[in-house]
Amino acid sequence: MNVYLPGIKLNFSLRSTKLFLEPLGSALYDFPLTENYVEFHCFYYLTEKTDLTGFSEVLSGKSFEGAEIPYKWAILSRDGYSGIHVEFYDDPHLLRAFCLIDFHKNTLEISLVPKVTGNVIKVDPLFQPMGSILMVVMAHQQNDVIIHASGVDDDGVGRLFTAVSGTGKSTMAGIWKEKGAKVINDDRLWLHKGNDKWYIFNTPMPYYAQTPSFVELNEIFLIRQSLQNELKQLNGANAAMRFMANAIQHFYDKEMTGRHLDRILDIASKVPIYDCGFKPDVEVVETIRCLGSGQ
Amino acid sequence: MEQKKIFYRLNSDKFVTRQMGSEMVMVPLSNNVADMTSVLTLNEVGGDILKAFVEAATVDEVIAKLLKSYDVDEPTLKLDVEEFIEKAMARGVIDKVSI
Numbered sequence: 001m002n003v004y005l006p007g008i009k010l011n012f013s014l015r016s017t018k019l020f021l022e023p024l025g026s027a028l029y030d031f032p033l034t035e036n037y038v039e040f041h042c043f044y045y046l047t048e049k050t051d052l053t054g055f056s057e058v059l060s061g062k063s064f065e066g067a068e069i070p071y072k073w074a075i076l077s078r079d080g081y082s083g084i085h086v087e088f089y090d091d092p093h094l095l096r097a098f099c100l101i102d103f104h105k106n107t108l109e110i111s112l113v114p115k116v117t118g119n120v121i122k123v124d125p126l127f128q129p130m131g132s133i134l135m136v137v138m139a140h141q142q143n144d145v146i147i148h149a150s151g152v153d154d155d156g157v158g159r160l161f162t163a164v165s166g167t168g169k170s171t172m173a174g175i176w177k178e179k180g181a182k183v184i185n186d187d188r189l190w191l192h193k194g195n196d197k198w199y200i201f202n203t204p205m206p207y208y209a210q211t212p213s214f215v216e217l218n219e220i221f222l223i224r225q226s227l228q229n230e231l232k233q234l235n236g237a238n239a240a241m242r243f244m245a246n247a248i249q250h251f252y253d254k255e256m257t258g259r260h261l262d263r264i265l266d267i268a269s270k271v272p273i274y275d276c277g278f279k280p281d282v283e284v285v286e287t288i289r290c291l292g293s294g295q
Numbered sequence: 296m297e298q299k300k301i302f303y304r305l306n307s308d309k310f311v312t313r314q315m316g317s318e319m320v321m322v323p324l325s326n327n328v329a330d331m332t333s334v335l336t337l338n339e340v341g342g343d344i345l346k347a348f349v350e351a352a353t354v355d356e357v358i359a360k361l362l363k364s365y366d367v368d369e370p371t372l373k374l375d376v377e378e379f380i381e382k383a384m385a386r387g388v389i390d391k392v393s394i
Contacts, residue, residue, distance in 0.1 A: 059328065237318040237336040249331055257311045257322055257329040265315050 003029045003125060005135065006192035006201045006214070007142050009037045010108075012125050015045035019112065020122045025131070026204035029212050033201060034194060038142070042108040046121060050098035050111055052085060054078045058252040063129070073129055075137070075250060080104070084133050093121055097130055103141060108134070128206035135190070135203055136250050143263050145191040147247045151184035151200040151215070152176040157292065158200055158215035160189060161276070162246040163223045171280050172223055179285040184213050188248075191217065191267065198267050217271050219291065226277025229287045233274050240268035242275075303380060304351040304392045312345075319345065321388065335386065340365075344379045351392050354380065 003010045003026045012021055021044065055076035062072040069091050076083035082101040088094050096113040110130070114121050126134065139146045149162035150173035159181075161172045173186035185202035192199050192214075201214040222234070222242050234242065244264040251257045274291075278284040311322045311329070319342035321335040337345060343364070347357040358372055365372065383389045 237315045237320045240315060241320060241334050241336060244334070245331060249329055251329045253327050254308075254311055254324060257324065258313070260329070261311055261313050261320065261322055265313060265320070268315070 001125070003204065004031060004033050004037065004212070005029065005138065005203065006144065006190050006199070007034050007037050007194075008138060009039040010042050010125070011039060012042045012044065015043050018118070018120045019044055019046050020120065021125045022122045023126075023209075024124045025206050025209060026124060026126045027209045029204055031212075033212055033214060034192065036194075038106060040106045040108055040138075042110060042125065044110045044112070044123075044125070046114055047111045048113065048117060050085065050096050050113055052076060052083070052098065055081075055083050059250055061250075069128075071129060073133055075133070075252065077252075082137060084130060084137065086130055086133075091115070093119065094123075097127075099130055099134060101134075101137065124204075124206075126204050131204060131206065133250070136248050139190055139192075140251070140256065140260070142192075143259060144193065145247050145260070145263055145267070146203075147189055147191060148187065149189045149200075149246060150186040151189045151202075151217075152181040153184060153213065153215035154181040154289070156215070157219070158184075158217045159219045159221065159288065160200055160217055161221045161223045162243065164246065168223055168225055168278070168280065172221075172278065172284075175280065175282055175285060179282055181285075182213065182215075184215060185210070193263070193266075198271060217267070219288075220267075220271050220273045221276040221288070222273065223276045223278060226279060228277065229279060229284045230277040231274050231287060231291065233272055239273040240265050243268060243273055300353050300394075302351040302353055302392050302394050303348050303384075303389045305345060305348045306387055306390050307349070309387060314342070318342065323387070333386075335388070340375070341379060344376055345383070345388070348389050351394055 001012045055078040057074045058077045060074040063070045070089040072087050074085045084099040086097045095115055098111050100109040136146050149160050150169040151160045161169055163169055170186040173183045177183050184200055190201040190203050198217040199214050200217050309324050313320045317339040319337040323330045323333050347360050
């Protein structure tokens with residue numbers, strides 16, 4: 001079984017007879033999304049204990065308040081290896097999961113600790129939250145960016161709308177859909193560079209299957225709700241930093257931060273960034289479409 | 296008695312710095328983790344002052360260096376550099392160092 005991400009092919013195989021992979025969010029990502037990709041071999045198995053010997057924690061986090069299945073996660077490091085450890089507090093089937101990442105051999109070893117030894121376990125290969133964290137780690141490895149943003153393909157023009165939660169990313173995507181644009185995703189995008197251009201991709205989501213889609217990134221909008229539609233092009237470092245603020249940044253050393261900063265500045269140097277106050281109706285679509293026609 | 300010189304130096308371990316056009320971007324690191332909520336941007340002059348402190352330097356040395364590239368009188372530049380140092384020290388961008 002294979003799942004494709006931007007620039008990446010994940011080839012899955014099982015090493016336990018009582019473990020089954022049931023793609024849900026990743027079910028439709030079964031064809032290459034990019035011309036070139038790096039292949040990773042991913043082995044899944046059940047175990048009684050995750051082996052974290054020699055690893056030290058470099059970054060950690062936890063599920064948001066009120067999550068249905070609370071968890072905590074940690075990114076670990078050991079002599080050039082990376083690991084992602086997840087501990088579930090109230091999952092009906094799993095206690096823990098650990099993903100050992102070897103970027104030299106391009107392998108992932110995913111061990112799962114079931115709640116009851118001997119039970120059959122069925123998981124999406126990119127189960128939550130392992131899949132999301134893994135995508136952030138892999139995106140960074142190939143110098144890509146994952147960002148809280150909605151994105152649309154408006155007849156071949158790729159537009160990205162980013163803001164903090166609750167500011168209107170989904171509302172904006174819905175408005176564009178109403179006006180005939182294709183929504184790439186309304187919450188999270190993977191920005192991948194190819195042939196010196198940046199593209200926005202959607203990614204497998206935790207709880208629903210979506211069709212993979214992408215478009216070249218042509219315009220970036222930092223959105224905020226306003227009584228009237230207003231657009232102002234931003235320039236320079238300030239524009240780049242405001243854009244960067246909504247990127248997912250699980251970075252834990254100077255080199256990683258430097259590489260992230262380089263790609264953000266690269267995007268900002270190639271794609272115009274606008275401050276966009278908008279009122280939530282279809283008028284904003286025409287206002288934005290006029291940008292391209294120079295009106 | 297000769298007055299002891301005070302040297303300052305960019306705290307390069309605690310920041311990731313990049314140039315964007317004429318501006319400079321600085322991302323602070325807290326325990327090696329990037330603190331994206333406290334990103335600093337410097338204009339061209341600020342960037343040039345900061346670059347003059349990559350190696351430990353005194354205020355007078357930096358002023359002498361900058362006077363070569365800026366058409367400004369020395370007292371004005373001195374005020375600018377001293378103000379910069381005060382703000383940069385407060386944010387941990389530069390430190391006083393012993394030579």
